[in-house]
Amino acid sequence: MAAKRYLLTPGPTPVPPEVLAATAAPMIHHRGPDFKALYARAVDRLKQVCRTDNDVLLFTSSGTGGFESAVANLVSPGDAVLCVSHGEFGERWAALAGVYGADVRRLAYEWGEIPRAEDLARALADDPAGLVLLVHSETSTGVVSDVEALAAVACDAGALVVVDAVSSLGAVPLETDAWGIDVVVSGSQKALMAPPGLALATVSEPAWERCERTTSPRFYYDWRRYRRAVEAGTPFTPAVATVAGLDVALGLILEEGLETAFARHAALGRACREGAKAMGLELFSPDDESAAVVTAILTPDGANAKELVLSLRERFGITVAGGHGDMATRLFRIGHIGWFDVFDITTALAAVELVLSDMGAPIERGVAVTRALEAYAEAVAPA
Numbered sequence: 120m121a122a123k124r125y126l127l128t129p130g131p132t133p134v135p136p137e138v139l140a141a142t143a144a145p146m147i148h149h150r151g152p153d154f155k156a157l158y159a160r161a162v163d164r165l166k167q168v169c170r171t172d173n174d175v176l177l178f179t180s181s182g183t184g185g186f187e188s189a190v191a192n193l194v195s196p197g198d199a200v201l202c203v204s205h206g207e208f209g210e211r212w213a214a215l216a217g218v219y220g221a222d223v224r225r226l227a228y229e230w231g232e233i234p235r236a237e238d239l240a241r242a243l244a245d246d247p248a249g250l251v252l253l254v255h256s257e258t259s260t261g262v263v264s265d266v267e268a269l270a271a272v273a274c275d276a277g278a279l280v281v282v283d284a285v286s287s288l289g290a291v292p293l294e295t296d297a298w299g300i301d302v303v304v305s306g307s308q309k310a311l312m313a314p315p316g317l318a319l320a321t322v323s324e325p326a327w328e329r330c331e332r333t334t335s336p337r338f339y340y341d342w343r344r345y346r347r348a349v350e351a352g353t354p355f356t357p358a359v360a361t362v363a364g365l366d367v368a369l370g371l372i373l374e375e376g377l378e379t380a381f382a383r384h385a386a387l388g389r390a391c392r393e394g395a396k397a398m399g400l401e402l403f404s405p406d407d408e409s410a411a412v413v414t415a416i417l418t419p420d421g422a423n424a425k426e427l428v429l430s431l432r433e434r435f436g437i438t439v440a441g442g443h444g445d446m447a448t449r450l451f452r453i454g455h456i457g458w459f460d461v462f463d464i465t466t467a468l469a470a471v472e473l474v475l476s477d478m479g480a481p482i483e484r485g486v487a488v489t490r491a492l493e494a495y496a497e498a499v500a501p502a
């Protein structure tokens with residue numbers, strides 16, 4: 120195995136050195152003044168990144184834990200919940216709501232399809248539900264849905280809206296308050312450029328009201344404990360070192376500026392798509408500017424994607440993501456969220472080109488990197 124490693128997946132993502140350094144600082148006590156100040160600043164920065172004045176709660180867990188907190192606090196047994204599902208994560212949230220006894224309805228699409236607001240409006244008109252679960256960036260397919268339009272339809276129907284923004288927050292525009300989103304769930308380890316270990320949930324006033332009426336059992340994830348603990352910081356011992364890292368990472372994001380970061384992600388997505396197409400590969404993720412989080416690519420007939428992913432890691436120390444479920448042998452995914460630049464994209468493309476040719480696939484050599492660099496330049500400085 121190559122000694123040098125490249126992490127080119129859509130989460131966890133590479134962590135900038137100053138963020139890593141913050142996580143290695145001497146431990147501080149979570150009830151002391153240093154941590155209180157750190158926590159308050161991190162939460163304030165999160166509000167800016169989420170573009171919300173609502174409460175932002177932090178949990179020591181993966182993103183799924185953050186989503187479970189939303190379900191535990193908003194779903195009572197028998198509640199009608201509509202889950203818009205177009206991939207691995209939509210299916211996960213439908214299953215999770217089911218575990219809490221929800222009466223789950225699915226608005227289900229083929230993987231790779233983009234959900235449509237008019238379908239959601241029709242589904243809610245036919246079969247009303249008080250809670251709608253949406254996935255902003257469906258990391259399994261590369262689809263970034265139009266959450267603004269979907270949330271508008273759900274709000275019109277009087278439903279509360281919960282959005283999985285685990286891989287989208289910080290990478291593509293998300294306006295929590297302006298789009299009327301009640302709950303945004305995200306995690307530290309994707310576009311937020313911090314190590315894994317923290318999840319967040321933003322909670323609107325209507326979501327707080329519903330939370331008070333929910334009968335599902337909850338303890339660690341009881342949002343009310345976090346709200347009551349605001350003065351103390353957190354109700355339980357959080358991942359102190361990860362909070363320190365996240366705070367620095369959020370500072371970097373805000374220093375770059377959210378709009379600049381969104382433009383950079385869009386340009387990286389475009390570079391990745393153009394490079395992949397130039398070598399003759401077929402995209403699975405949509406071939407448009409929305410797909411700024413992760414590029415899902417199909418391998419040519421006869422080239423097993425699992426073998427490609429393994430070979431990239433063993434020969435070059437490069438980690439890209441495989442496909443979920445049925446797609447595992449046909450699909451691989453190059454992430455480009457967080458601390459990425461165009462040379463991460465060209466590294467991935469150059470290595471994919473080499474390995475696929477060695478596997479005997481009909482790949483056009485020597486064009487992908489050039490095309491990716493051109494596409495990136497066009498995107499950052501349009502003619």
Ligand SMILES: *Cc1c(COP(=O)(O)O)cnc(C)c1O
Nearest residue numbers: 181182183208256258285286306
């Ligand atoms: C990564 C991810 C999650 C959360 O996964 P965890 O492993 O629990 O952190 C949820 N939704 C989406 C869309 C993701 O990309």
